[in-house]
Amino acid sequence: MSKDTKTPKTKEDFFGKPLNPAIEQLNSLVYWYPVLKQIRIPTPKTLIIYKGQCELGMLADGQPPPSWDNFEKRLREAMDEIGYPCFLRTGQLANKHDWNNSCFIKDDKESIKSHVANLVETSFMANIAGDPVSFDFWVVREMLNTKPVFTHFHGNMPIAREIRLFIKGGDIQCIHPYWPDEAFKDLDKPTKKKLKEIQKLPDKNHDVYKMAKYMARFFPGYWSVDFLEDKNGKWWCTDMAVGSRSYHYPDCKKNGSIISK
Numbered sequence: 001m002s003k004d005t006k007t008p009k010t011k012e013d014f015f016g017k018p019l020n021p022a023i024e025q026l027n028s029l030v031y032w033y034p035v036l037k038q039i040r041i042p043t044p045k046t047l048i049i050y051k052g053q054c055e056l057g058m059l060a061d062g063q064p065p066p067s068w069d070n071f072e073k074r075l076r077e078a079m080d081e082i083g084y085p086c087f088l089r090t091g092q093l094a095n096k097h098d099w100n101n102s103c104f105i106k107d108d109k110e111s112i113k114s115h116v117a118n119l120v121e122t123s124f125m126a127n128i129a130g131d132p133v134s135f136d137f138w139v140v141r142e143m144l145n146t147k148p149v150f151t152h153f154h155g156n157m158p159i160a161r162e163i164r165l166f167i168k169g170g171d172i173q174c175i176h177p178y179w180p181d182e183a184f185k186d187l188d189k190p191t192k193k194k195l196k197e198i199q200k201l202p203d204k205n206h207d208v209y210k211m212a213k214y215m216a217r218f219f220p221g222y223w224s225v226d227f228l229e230d231k232n233g234k235w236w237c238t239d240m241a242v243g244s245r246s247y248h249y250p251d252c253k254k255n256g257s258i259i260s261k
């Protein structure tokens with residue numbers, strides 16, 4: 001789950017309350033991605049664009065900002081450099097469940113404005129009774145070639161094998177399949193079987209654990225770390241967030257795969 005689904009244990013813990021600027025800065029890709037790149041953790045090719053003076057919030061009201069053309073040009077240049085298809089997100093979220101309308105840019109003929117408007121609206125809705133989640137920074141990323149087992153949600157998101165680890169105090173706390181059963185409703189038996197296949201965790205001696213433990217040396221405190229497997233079996237770190245703001249299996253203490261304490 002992207003940060004779109006990284007929610008506190010109860011809505012009252014977050015929604016409608018002022019955002020904590022310190023936590024929001026840590027949750028932003030603009031903070032953690034340069035660290036991952038510096039320590040050579042496999043991550044998708046990434047370009048970061050600052051919105052500048054472009055008042056993107058106007059898109060939530062159906063109005064194009066006066067400086068939209070310049071911002072669109074900079075986004076398109078980044079997409080052309082990364083190549084198509086590519087992945088679009090803000091520093092904070094991607095709204096992956098609405099895949100075809102939000103983060104997935106198929107080719108250079110795809111409308112950028114509608115995707116940006118989708119992510120701006122999601123940023124407002126993420127904390128509907130309080131301040132919007134920041135959309136100052138925009139991110140164009142390489143689209144990893146994965147092996148989806150089915151598509152789901154209203155945006156036909158491809159569901160592939162992913163895992164989430166929690167790191168704390170310089171070590172791995174636990175690991176879980178990225179996609180819990182409760183994320184999906186009304187799956188038929190063949191699809192449920194496919195889901196079980198991608199919920200399998202890597203062998204305990206796999207390099208992905210070594211990468212996560214190494215990362216823990218550079219990220220003090222409590223973090224969630226998401227890894228995505230490509231079609232060749234290589235794992236890529238795609239997302240991070242402060243652990244207290246990340247979805248965690250409710251029964252982790254009972255059934256979590258504890259690597260170390």
